[in-house]
Amino acid sequence: MILTVTLNTALDITYHVPSLRPGSSHRVSEVTERPGGKGVNVARVLAALGHEVTVTGFSGGTTGRVLRDRLTEVPHLTDALVPVSGTTRRTIAVVDERSGGTTQLNEPGPAISHAEWSAFQEVYEDLLSSASAVALCGSLPPGVPVGAYAGLIRTARAAGVPALLDTSGAALRRGVAGRPDILKPNAGELAELTGSHDPLRATQDARRRGAGTVVASLGPDGLLAATPDSLWRATPPARLRGNPTGAGDSVVAGLLSSLTAHEPWPARLSRALALASATVLSPVAGEFDRAVYEELLPEVMVTGEAHAA
């Protein structure tokens, strides 16, 4: 199975309002609620592709119960979340139906105790023994040490399991030191990590900081991948109009799906970008249409060159 780690899981709530006006009162016309946090989103995409996937991380309180109840409804997905005494956070996405814009409100995560963090590390090590790959995704809740991802990557390496890291800020900066097999930053995270706004330079720089391969997701500009011996660009078939929410998580899912199928880099990037594109085009944020994905797959253009690292 493929393992995804979400230390800061969330119950993602989406509200539709005719028009968001600060200082006013709004009747919400539509409410949707689903399990969230990057690793949970990645797992949902992998499960939809037919992979057996296990999610771990933390969950607690009423929102944690709702989240776990909803996970039981997903075929191919196993819930191995570790219970904590705090309460899983909510995120609220307010969609303005007039402008199409989304306003995001993210609660802070629950405080994780030392004992809960230790309990998680044991569960994680056990799960690795049957994992073909692991994705470490998203922010760290309070109480989890900022170097957490570096430690989890080392544990995966010791178990012979390739690890992908997708996070931001200090967790990213410190996590890279653990030498993940794949690092998946977006343009903003890449610039924050390296100080460079030139995607090519920043991607190569990020690799030199410790990652085996860096796959940068550059929104409408597609993907840029720096492997140990080559450089690849994947370009989407056309300018896509839609909701980019979850596109990065689909990139991670595509990379893991093709990694565990032992495909070469060009095929991995095609899958990842076709999945991300199908996610952008989906009417439901973070979901993708299988038929659209398969239609886009042969249209992604991947070009490579020798690496001058």
Added chain:
Amino acid sequence: MILTVTLNTALDITYHVPSLRPGSSHRVSEVTERPGGKGVNVARVLAALGHEVTVTGFSGGTTGRVLRDRLTEVPHLTDALVPVSGTTRRTIAVVDERSGGTTQLNEPGPAISHAEWSAFQEVYEDLLSSASAVALCGSLPPGVPVGAYAGLIRTARAAGVPALLDTSGAALRRGVAGRPDILKPNAGELAELTGSHDPLRATQDARRRGAGTVVASLGPDGLLAATPDSLWRATPPARLRGNPTGAGDSVVAGLLSSLTAHEPWPARLSRALALASATVLSPVAGEFDRAVYEELLPEVMVTGEAHAA
């Protein structure tokens, strides 16, 4: 005991953000959560004044469970909410710490089935037998007939229990036909009901539509009360700066508290306005400071005149 009815209970969530910018992502710095819906708020104020109070209405789902758990923590308050298969709504108040403004997002209530509405009416009739007064507060969830309040007022009258109505829109227009003993509209509801923006004319007009007494809450202008034989104005001690959230619910609590103590109208209005003022001045939305309330009480000015209805 005093009975309060909240057909559309809510879990009221408050978020603090440094500054709300539509289209952006925000980290919420502070989250508070408490049982809500107007009748629940009225009950909380009555309980804080030392009255035995019972809350009824509907609750369901995860949010309903959280709401009921929290109600058990309130001394003097008895939970007689009727369980429903739908889920109690959430309301989100987003406080912008820079401007001090509040943006409100209100979920729609759960759909109430015919059987659930019948079950409620039976519970309500039973509760009336030990009630000294009843407050019917707030909006109607989908499935509850728009004339619901008129029927509930008639049931209260048959049981010899004075009824206060505090609602808006069609529920108010149809509810007045049930001839509540007290109607408590704010300026906007009064204008919507009568078509007049002149508070005096609108208050007297609202009374002629069926209410025994109309107590209009006019924000910083205080209260205006049209009883069957007199007209009263209550003026706050000074221009108050603070959060008006819950001030209207404190007016209702003050009116019921003094009604059940058989106080005359001037004393009732003093209590209601002092409570509302203490609520505006409280740092926590919807709460009030007992000492501030007692300090303000003798400072409220009530003037009366013969009624020319």
